[in-house]
Amino acid sequence: MQLDSSVESTVHVLLQWDPESAFVQPVAVQERVLTEWAALGVACVLLPALLNVRITSVAVEGESFDYRVSDGSTEWGLEVSGTMTEDDGELRERLRLKIRQLQANPYGMMGYVVVAAFVRREALIAIPEGENQEEAI
Amino acid sequence: MTPSTEDVSAETRKSNLLLQAALLRDQGDLEQASALFATAAEIEERLAAEADARNDSAHALRSWYSAASAWAHAGDFHHALTLLQALQQRPDVPSALRARMNAFSAKVQEQRELWRQALQELASV
Numbered sequence: 001m002q003l004d005s006s007v008e009s010t011v012h013v014l015l016q017w018d019p020e021s022a023f024v025q026p027v028a029v030q031e032r033v034l035t036e037w038a039a040l041g042v043a044c045v046l047l048p049a050l051l052n053v054r055i056t057s058v059a060v061e062g063e064s065f066d067y068r069v070s071d072g073s074t075e076w077g078l079e080v081s082g083t084m085t086e087d088d089g090e091l092r093e094r095l096r097l098k099i100r101q102l103q104a105n106p107y108g109m110m111g112y113v114v115v116a117a118f119v120r121r122e123a124l125i126a127i128p129e130g131e132n133q134e135e136a137i
Numbered sequence: 138m139t140p141s142t143e144d145v146s147a148e149t150r151k152s153n154l155l156l157q158a159a160l161l162r163d164q165g166d167l168e169q170a171s172a173l174f175a176t177a178a179e180i181e182e183r184l185a186a187e188a189d190a191r192n193d194s195a196h197a198l199r200s201w202y203s204a205a206s207a208w209a210h211a212g213d214f215h216h217a218l219t220l221l222q223a224l225q226q227r228p229d230v231p232s233a234l235r236a237r238m239n240a241f242s243a244k245v246q247e248q249r250e251l252w253r254q255a256l257q258e259l260a261s262v
Contacts (some may be wrong), residue, residue, distance in 0.1 A: 033163045056152075058153060061199075061237065
């Protein structure tokens with residue numbers, strides 16, 4: 001998956017949250033942890049809605065989590081990350097880093113990368129092998 | 138061969154347990170997190186054995202490693218290391234995965250040693 005040669009398209013989406021699902025008090029976790037969980041939430045919503053794949057399996061690998069997504073017949077890996085950066089360059093660097101991490105997975109499995117930037121209200125999704133696309137939302 | 142319907146259901150339950158466990162851990166509820174990690178590890182071991190039975194090596198390796206990791210997250214270092222040692226004996230482990238497992242084994246052993254030292258200090262008080 002080469003970012004430089006990728007085709008990029010933008011889709012505008014409106015995400016609405018059920019007020020009942022919001023925390024009523026500040027969550028007692030570090031901001032880094034919160035953004036990672038929030039990014040996973042964004043991925044859970046966007047992947048089925050835009051790409052017709054959903055998370056089907058989670059495993060622990062050492063200290064990190066390994067997510068798998070499927071369209072019902074094929075399974076791919078998934079890397080997710082969240083950031084509070086406002087900088088476009090930093091966001092894209094994060095995407096490149098996560099793509100490298102996905103490519104380095106020991107099972108040789110390609111897949112999807114979702115990086116959510118909460119201040120920018122933007123998520124970058126890198127689409128699986130062969131298609132060489134990147135989609136900005 | 139594909140996983141059975143029961144396996145898919147167990148996969149979903151295990152995945153949910155792991156996510157809930159991680160969330161509780163991140164929120165500082167280590168007691169409840171450990172309980173969920175241990176329950177997930179038991180399911181993962183069953184999924185791994187079933188994947189081995191149907192010769193699905195890739196699925197089996199991932200599940201065995203996940204089971205070992207979940208036991209470590211639950212605080213059961215012995216169980217984690219026993220599974221990791223068994224995995225290291227397998228000829229079908231890709232080199233990249235083997236390197237990751239070795240690094241993780243070393244960390245679990247390090248934690249076990251720290252725990253041993255803490256026990257020694259307690260005993261000497």
